Amino acid sequence: MTVDFRLPDLGEGLPEAELVQWLVAEGDTVALNQTIAEVETAKAVVELPSPHAGIIRTLHAAAGDVVEVGSVLISYDLEGGDEPAPAPEEEAKAEPNLVGYGAAPTSSKRPARRARATGGAATDTAVLESEVLQAAPHDATPTPDVVERPLERPRSTPPVRALAKQLGVDLVLVEASGASGIITRADVEAYAERVGVAEPAPVLPAVRRDSEERTTRTPIRGVRKHTAAAMVQSAFTAPHVTTFLTIDVTPAMELVASLKADRALADHRIGIMAIAAKAVCLALGRHPSLNSRWDDEAGEIVEHHYVNLGIAAATGRGLVVPNIRDAQELALAELADAIRTLAETARAGKTAPADMMGGTFSITNVGVFGVDAGTPILNPGEAGILALGAVRRQPWEHRGEIALRDVMTLALSFDHRLVDGEQGAKFMVEVADVLREPGRAMLLR
Secondary structure, three states, X not given: OEEEEEOOOOOXXXXXXXXXXXXXXXXXXXXXXXXXXXXXXXXXXXXXXXXXXXXXXXEOOOOOOEEEOOOEEEEEEEOOOOOOOOOHHHHXXXXXXXXXXXXXXXXXXXXXXXXXXXXXXXXOOOOOOOOOOOOOOOOOXXXXXXXXXXXXXXXXXXXXXXXXXXXOOOHHHOOOOXXXXXXXXXXXXXXHHHHOOOOOOOOOOOOEEOOOOOOEEOOOOHHHHHHHHHHHHHHOOOOEEEEEXXXXXXXXXXXXXXXXXXXXXXXXXXXXXXXXXXXXXXXXXXXXXXHEEEXXXXXXXXXXXXXXXEEOEEEOOEEEOOEEOOHHHOOHHHHHHHHHHHHHHHHOOOOOHHHHOOXXXXXXXXXXXXXXXXXXXXXXXXXXXXXXXXXXXXXXXXXOEEEEEEEEEEEEEEEOOOOOHHHHHHHHHHHHHHHHOHHHHHHOO
């Protein structure tokens, strides 16, 4: 029996997606939930698992094509051809949503687990995929000659399989750390770190040159298209005001150095970004106008009593701003871990659409590019965004004398409909006070 698989709604409410690459070819035999393609939406690259087991009959799109949701993407010759074909309208309804679709093959037994390499020890820790893990040390590196291949395909989720593919990791060689037998993101990352797998460069959009090769044309698609639309909407909807403040952050940088030297905290990689994030969370509690949004339809100003802190991340596909939920509840080390996790996930192109929605305030670190200051554009729906400039060692007045100090420029853009100049200035100074003297954070709540 031949059936068509239509591109499903990817759980984002977007009307189309670009086919990045096929991972199968016509004539291939595929298993249920086997990854068949990678598609890019306006927000992320997503792995597309197969909803059927059978033979690939026809691929209806080529890499680089933009496919509308509901359009036929692939046709299968299914195993067991005597099954009745569903009516066309039923077939369209039967296409499952990509997020979590396709039931795994049922089995009363867990997948066979690979044998451990002798002479080494490993620590098994059950964790959530979203948690940041430090891989336990191993005395021996597993190699294919000590691996017992399972009879079933390793159990994992589509995002984890995407990560494994990007890192060049064979999931058959990875052992699940938890009792469920499901391989997690942390398991893949720990294995990659153990065997020294390098992360490849992200796949960039296809480009074409004109006949004289004097220009290069890149299709405006995916994340870049979405970001451009959002920035234009923000710039022409919210009246932006930007204020600057240059400060001595030597005490904050000394704190960073001491935390890195502390063995108990070294793995958290606490930097100036995490300290600034903590300062922002504290200041927003005292200046709620910076943590609000303008609801034009309801004619109301909505103040948030929580902080979903957006972290602007530059990727090969464009700018994304995932956010840390309830950041005000996190300690400094937890904020540092969350920032690193968001950045790594964004660079891998695997940020979940839900993680880019519902932000209340954002931070962008332009200093990592050697820039002293800028005028950041608000993330749509937010009242403020803080840009951190580069930390530079330069002469500065200190205790009545000139000394070499670590100096940084802060730039705060805010929506003048929601925030008056006085409120913006007081918020900026309060954030700066924590960076100038981190001990002041003990006085705030």
